[in-house]
Amino acid sequence: MHELVLRINEPEKCYVFARNAVRKGHPELATQAYRRAVDLRAEQHDTGSEAEFAAVRAIYAYEEALSHLRGKRTRATGTWQMVNRLGVLVALAKRLESRNGEDVSPALKELAMEDYSFEAVRNAYPDAFEHQQAA
Structure with missing residues (x-):
């Protein structure tokens, strides 16, 4: 996962990052940001x-x-x-x-x-x- 994506610590910011990545022609970074958002949301659950x-x-x-x-x-x-x-x-x-x-x-x-x-x-x-x- 790219260093910029790993620095994101809130799911909502991942979605903003993903939209910007797509807009600037980096769909692979957007995909990583969506995955990071899923991970962050799951980490918020008590399992x-x-x-x-x-x-x-x-x-x-x-x-x-x-x-x-x-x-x-x-x-x-x-x-x-x-x-x-x-x-x-x-x-x-x-x-x-x-x-x-x-x-x-x-x-x-x-x-x-x-x-x-x-x-x-x-x-x-x-x-x-x-x-x-x-x-």
């Missing part, structure tokens, strides 16, 4: 494990992909409601089981966040999801 942190980060990446596809800031309201009711890992497991949501894989790939997808989190922490399915 109990690495798997939970990765799941929260995946939800923020999902929001970023939806925003990219729709051209305006979009929240994953239904997903966050599930997180509040059931917990982050159970909510993510349920989102993986249901296929009624938008496929954001192409947008995640375009934003260089395919490693932040729901599937990537499940593949990185299979034990955490086996435990959630048994519950």
